[in-house]
Amino acid sequence: MPDPLEQLRSPVxxxxxxxSFARSLRRRLLAALDVEAGEVPIELPGRSxxxxxxxxxxxxxxxxYLTVHDGAAAIDFYSRAFGAIxxxxxxxxxxxIGHAELRLGDARxxxxxxxxxxxxxxxxxxxxxxxxxxxxxxxxxxxxxxxLAAGAEGLRxxxxxxxxxRMAVLRDPFGHRWFLLQPIETFDLATYAERxxxxxxxxxxxxxxxxxxxxxxxxxxGGRATLDAMWAALDYLDAPAAVRFAVGVxxxxxxxxxxxxxxxxxxxxxxxxxxxxxxVQIGTHREGHLYSRAVGxxxxxxxTRDPEAVLARCQAAGADIADPMREVDYGVPGDRGFxxxxxxxxxxxxxxxxxxxx
Numbered sequence: 001m002p003d004p005l006e007q008l009r010s011p012v013x014x015x016x017x018x019x020s021f022a023r024s025l026r027r028r029l030l031a032a033l034d035v036e037a038g039e040v041p042i043e044l045p046g047r048s049x050x051x052x053x054x055x056x057x058x059x060x061x062x063x064x065y066l067t068v069h070d071g072a073a074a075i076d077f078y079s080r081a082f083g084a085i086x087x088x089x090x091x092x093x094x095x096x097i098g099h100a101e102l103r104l105g106d107a108r109x110x111x112x113x114x115x116x117x118x119x120x121x122x123x124x125x126x127x128x129x130x131x132x133x134x135x136x137x138x139x140x141x142x143x144x145x146x147x148l149a150a151g152a153e154g155l156r157x158x159x160x161x162x163x164x165x166r167m168a169v170l171r172d173p174f175g176h177r178w179f180l181l182q183p184i185e186t187f188d189l190a191t192y193a194e195r196x197x198x199x200x201x202x203x204x205x206x207x208x209x210x211x212x213x214x215x216x217x218x219x220x221x222g223g224r225a226t227l228d229a230m231w232a233a234l235d236y237l238d239a240p241a242a243v244r245f246a247v248g249v250x251x252x253x254x255x256x257x258x259x260x261x262x263x264x265x266x267x268x269x270x271x272x273x274x275x276x277x278x279x280v281q282i283g284t285h286r287e288g289h290l291y292s293r294a295v296g297x298x299x300x301x302x303x304t305r306d307p308e309a310v311l312a313r314c315q316a317a318g319a320d321i322a323d324p325m326r327e328v329d330y331g332v333p334g335d336r337g338f339x340x341x342x343x344x345x346x347x348x349x350x351x352x353x354x355x356x357x358x
Contacts, residue, residue, distance in 0.1 A: 064133050066111040068174040069122040071097030074111055077173055078102055081150035082135065082143070084109070104135065106253060106275055123175025132169075132177040140166045140182035147178070160184065162195040230278075231271075234298045235285035236344055239267035242282050245342055246272050249317045250302075250350075251310060252280065260284075276304055296345030307337050307350045314340045322347060 068074040071089070075097075078084040082104050089100035096113040114122045123129040137143045140158045147170055148154055155177070156169040164185040171177050193203035236242040240259075246252045252272040260266035266284045273279050280300060286292050304310060311325055323339035328351060337351020 063108045063110055064131075066109060066174070066176055067114055067120050067122045068111055068176075069114055069124045070174070071100060071111060071113040074172075074174050075100060075102065077150055077152075078104070078109070081147040081152055081172070106251070107135070109133075129176050132179055134179040134181055136181050136183065138182065140168050140180045143180050144168045144170065147172075147180075152178070158182075163192060231281055232279070232298075232300050233281040233283065233291070233293070234300070234346055235283060235293050235295050236267075237285055237295055238265075238344070239270075239282055239284040240265060242342065242344065243267065243270060243272065245317075245319075246280065246282060249313050249319060250340075250348060251275065251313065274302055274304075278302065298346040299349065300346070301349045301351070301353065303353045304350050305352060307352060310350045311338050311340075323349075328353070 066074070072095075075084075075086055075089070079086065079102075084102040084104045087101045087103055090098045092098050096115075097111070098115075099110065099112050101108060101110050112120065114120060114125060116125070135143075144154070144158050151173050152170040153173075154168075154170050156167070158166055158168040158180070161167045164183060164187060166182040166184050168180040169177060170180070189203065189205055193205075196203045234242070243254065243257055247254045252274055254270075255273050256269065256271040257267060258269040260268050266286075268283060270282045271279055272282060285295050307325065311321070314321060320341040321338060322341040325336060325338040328335045328337055332352075332354045335352045335354060337349060337353065339347050339349045341347055
């Protein structure tokens with residue numbers, strides 16, 4: 001039997017940790033130090049020169065920040081034109097808005113009044129806007145009509161475009177241009193280039209062009225092309241209520257909901273997309289139907305980089321938190337998640353589950 005002390009005298013060979021573990025440990029270290037992500041100089045004994053820990057350069061979101069000449073009026077307009085919901089505003093002593101955040105479906109915008117003293121100026125002062133905003137909508141024509149009624153100026157009426165969207169362009173009363181985009185087709189970049197052939201513009205693929213993930217055969221047939229290749233399905237006694245919970249609380253996007261023409265309370269098919277990838281189908285339980293399954297026996301795992309936001313919505317709605325937020329005992333170190341039970345007993349597990357590796 002080897003002498004344990006002799007084994008301890010063996011030279012130790014350093015092993016670099018997996019990159020996923022390093023990223024997770026870095027994130028937890030920055031959180032423990034209560035510092036902002038960025039470059040944090042850390043003195044390490046025996047290391048020269050000073051090492052630098054830099055947060056991941058992965059970008060997770062981008063939100064337009066608009067400057068307007070009348071912040072309060074702008075919030076009112078975006079609410080009436082696009083159905084924006086104001087989350088909060090920061091108001092100065094003189095009544096000007098220093099900052100406000102609005103939610104437009106799953107999108108967000110921020111805005112403020114003008115502050116010329118710090119070079120924050122609106123399109124009215126500058127004589128026009130250099131940046132436009134693309135807003136993906138379910139019905140381009142309906143949104144166009146609604147925005148015009150709220151006071152927007154129509155620049156280009158709704159029209160089908162070769163890039164696969166029905167598009168309209170308008171200018172809001174504060175000088176910002178909005179592109180209303182309704183997806184109507186899915187196809188690859190080569191098809192887009194072919195459709196644009198003969199026009200004054202050419203479609204040229206860049207280094208970041210997708211090389212996979214699009215079902216070209218399905219697209220050629222006019223069918224659906226999607227990366228959401230595996231769909232979960234759940235049966236409910238009250239499917240409309242389940243759809244409302246999944247969309248309004250959990251954060252799924254309602255793409256298709258098909259009620260029974262003879263009974264709107266019966267959902268025969270639905271497609272609810274998770275913004276970060278994935279689809280769940282919610283339907284009414286029909287006893288004896290080939291595809292019907294037991295009610296309340298489902299368990300769905302949903303990957304999200306921000307489970308805290310989902311948990312906050314669930315708590316605000318008074319949902320049943322079956323398992324609180326905690327670090328999971330498997331996967332990437334630092335992974336965290338929680339579980340919520342819906343009204344009919346199904347479990348929804350939201351967590352990072354290695355999301356940093358994607």
